[in-house]
Amino acid sequence: MTNPRIAYVINSVEGGGAALPVPHVTQVLRQAGAEVKVFALTRRDGRALPPMIDAGLEPEVRDGGERDHLAATLWLTRELRDWGATHLWTSLSRATILGLLIGPLLDLPVISWQHAAFLKPWNRRLMRLLQSRAALWVADSRSVAELTADRLKVPAHRLATWPIYFADPQMPQARPWHPGEPLRLGSLGRLHPVKGYDVLIAALARLQAMGFVPPVPVEVMIGGEGEQRGQLAAMAERAQLDGLHLPGYTAEPRRFLADLHLYLQPSRSEGFCIAAHEALTAGLPVIASAVGELSHSIVPGRTGWLVSPGDVDALAIALRSALSSPASLAAVGKAARMDMFERFSQAHFEAAGRAIWKRIAPENA
Numbered sequence: 001m002t003n004p005r006i007a008y009v010i011n012s013v014e015g016g017g018a019a020l021p022v023p024h025v026t027q028v029l030r031q032a033g034a035e036v037k038v039f040a041l042t043r044r045d046g047r048a049l050p051p052m053i054d055a056g057l058e059p060e061v062r063d064g065g066e067r068d069h070l071a072a073t074l075w076l077t078r079e080l081r082d083w084g085a086t087h088l089w090t091s092l093s094r095a096t097i098l099g100l101l102i103g104p105l106l107d108l109p110v111i112s113w114q115h116a117a118f119l120k121p122w123n124r125r126l127m128r129l130l131q132s133r134a135a136l137w138v139a140d141s142r143s144v145a146e147l148t149a150d151r152l153k154v155p156a157h158r159l160a161t162w163p164i165y166f167a168d169p170q171m172p173q174a175r176p177w178h179p180g181e182p183l184r185l186g187s188l189g190r191l192h193p194v195k196g197y198d199v200l201i202a203a204l205a206r207l208q209a210m211g212f213v214p215p216v217p218v219e220v221m222i223g224g225e226g227e228q229r230g231q232l233a234a235m236a237e238r239a240q241l242d243g244l245h246l247p248g249y250t251a252e253p254r255r256f257l258a259d260l261h262l263y264l265q266p267s268r269s270e271g272f273c274i275a276a277h278e279a280l281t282a283g284l285p286v287i288a289s290a291v292g293e294l295s296h297s298i299v300p301g302r303t304g305w306l307v308s309p310g311d312v313d314a315l316a317i318a319l320r321s322a323l324s325s326p327a328s329l330a331a332v333g334k335a336a337r338m339d340m341f342e343r344f345s346q347a348h349f350e351a352a353g354r355a356i357w358k359r360i361a362p363e364n365a
Helices: 022-031 049-054 069-083 093-105 121-133 142-151 197-209 229-238 253-258 274-281 312-323 326-343 346-360
Strands: 005-012 035-042 087-091 110-114 136-139 159-161 183-188 218-223 262-265 286-289 304-307
Touching: 005 022, 005 069, 005 093, 022 035, 022 049, 022 346, 035 069, 035 093, 069 093, 087 093, 093 110, 093 121, 110 142, 136 142, 136 346, 142 159, 159 346, 183 253, 183 274, 197 218, 197 229, 197 312, 218 253, 253 274, 262 274, 274 286, 274 326, 286 312, 304 312
Parallel strands: 005 035, 005 087, 087 110, 110 136, 136 159, 183 218, 183 262, 262 286, 286 304
Antiparallel strands: none
């Protein structure tokens, strides 16, 4: 019997929550007996390419843009035929819509991976119209599974959940805060409205206006690039937040996390949010919005704080609580790290992937 050949189609090889886990996801599929090849519809920043190449995936990256959908459709159709794909696995909206259009025409079963908590209205309508063309929908978290069932009307028998993350035992542990050093807060993410960094700056400014003075100096680092850089810098300058810095994209996120004492994720919307889960695994307490999987992964009072998205006052209160007692943060972070290894072990990750494999190719399982 010929081994299944899974064409794993992604929007781009941009560094981010959907592309960076591809080596781990495909490794499970390959260990189960499938051949896997990655096809990217466009390049963007290319930061996800090195780990894919290191994993032996050798992705095919189309030399095209983000809106030339006809050209992308023709390219993908040709690549799938030439490679001899037997299954089509799609990730993110553009790849999923094209896959749902092309897959049935080529008689390929389509597995559509859902990551996003937010879909553009037109994409949402298209995917809902085409959802029956997928053999299986896979959500990267239980929160996204609930959204997929609700907004795309995917029935339970064609919906599975495979958390996109496992806690890596080699994740460096953040060093506890020690008296005499500043308290370092940080976040990793695009400088985009969905990440809520404007809410964070407003909350820090609110604390300052209230006359709250932390017992130790505080530094805040937001590692990332994006369209809001100028706006966020101007907000911080107006609020005279001298301790807030926008250092840009960091190529070493683990080192960035290991140097912090508290992680912040003030997002307006999230799916799984790998960055916050990596922070918890690094042994950092997390202040986050109660959105997406974060609502399930953070235990208020034990591993961090949850606040309503967009709520400046609630975020300010959580920050004041955390900043008032720097010495207590290490114990919260230790509990967070232990919780991640219990709930998101590599064994759980691989078992979930194998269960999905049995649904994709039961004759090969």
